[in-house]
Amino acid sequence: MIDELVQRVRGRLRERPRVLIGIAGAPGAGKSTLAEALVDAIDPRRTESAWIPMDGFHLADVELDRLGRRGAKGAIDTFDAWGYLALLQRVRRETSHVVYAPSFERELEQPIAGAIPVLPSARLVVTEGNYLLDESEPWGEVRAALDEVWYLEVDDDARRRRLVERHMRFGKPPEAAVAWVLDVDEPNARRVAAGRHRAHLVVSAAGGSPPAG
Ligand SMILES: Nc1ncnc2c1ncn2[C@@H]1O[C@H](COP(=O)(O)OP(=O)(O)OP(=O)(O)O)[C@@H](O)[C@H]1O
Numbered sequence: 001m002i003d004e005l006v007q008r009v010r011g012r013l014r015e016r017p018r019v020l021i022g023i024a025g026a027p028g029a030g031k032s033t034l035a036e037a038l039v040d041a042i043d044p045r046r047t048e049s050a051w052i053p054m055d056g057f058h059l060a061d062v063e064l065d066r067l068g069r070r071g072a073k074g075a076i077d078t079f080d081a082w083g084y085l086a087l088l089q090r091v092r093r094e095t096s097h098v099v100y101a102p103s104f105e106r107e108l109e110q111p112i113a114g115a116i117p118v119l120p121s122a123r124l125v126v127t128e129g130n131y132l133l134d135e136s137e138p139w140g141e142v143r144a145a146l147d148e149v150w151y152l153e154v155d156d157d158a159r160r161r162r163l164v165e166r167h168m169r170f171g172k173p174p175e176a177a178v179a180w181v182l183d184v185d186e187p188n189a190r191r192v193a194a195g196r197h198r199a200h201l202v203v204s205a206a207g208g209s210p211p212a213g
C-alpha cells in the first residue's frame with residue numbers, strides 16, 4: 001500500500017514546488033501512522049518535508065471549559081478550524097521563511113504552539129485529521145487548500161479496539177476508555193465517514209482505489 005502512495009506523491013512532487021497532502025479518517029484509523037510512514041519513505045532526513053497534525057488545532061482546555069465542551073474533546077466544534085485553514089494557506093504561500101505549526105501533546109491532551117517547523121526547503125507537507133473532508137464551513141476550504149485529500153479506511157472493530165487500548169495507555173481506566181470510544185469517538189467517526197465520497201483517493205489496508213460514486 002505504502003509503495004503506491006509514495007509513487008503517487010512523487011508524481012505530485014514533479015508538478016509543483018510544494019505539495020500539500022491531507023489524510024482524513026475516523027479516530028484511530030491510523031492517520032498519524034500513515035503520515036509518518038509516508039514522510040519517512042520520501043524524506044527520511046526530514047529536511048524537505050513536514051507532518052502537520054490537525055490535532056494541533058484542538059482548542060485548549062481553558063477555552064473548552066469556557067464553551068462547556070471539555071467532555072466533547074475531538075468533536076468538530078472543539079477545533080480551531082479557521083486557524084488550521086489559515087496555517088495551511090500560509091504553508092502554501094510563505095515559502096521564504098519557516099512557518100510554525102502547533103503539535104498535540106497526548107500526555108497533556110492539549111496543543112503546543114511553535115512545535116513543528118515547516119522549513120523553506122519543505123517540498124512535501126502531509127497533514128492529517130478527522131474533519132478534512134467535512135462539508136461544513138470552513139472545512140470545504142481546507143480541502144481546497146490541499147492538493148489531494150485521502151480517506152483512510154479500516155475495519156471499524158479493529159479501529160475501536162486500538163482506540164480503547166490507546167486511551168488506556170494514556171491513563172484512562174478500562175471502563176472509561178470503552179465509554180469514551182462509544183460516546184465520544186463513535187459519533188465523530190460517523191461524521192468523518194460521511195465525507196468519504198469527497199476524497200480524491202480512498203486508502204484501505206488492501207490498497208488504494210478511487211472513491212465510489
Ligand atoms: N496498520 C496498522 N496496524 C495495526 N495497528 C495500527 C496500524 N496503524 C495504526 N495502528 C495503531 O492504531 C492506533 C491508532 O493509530 P494512529 O494514532 O496512527 O491513528 P489516528 O488515525 O492518527 O488516530 P487519532 O484520530 O486518534 O489521531 C495506534 O495505537 C497505532 O499504533
Ligand SMILES: [Mg+2]
Nearest residue numbers: 031032033055
Ligand atoms: Mg492521530
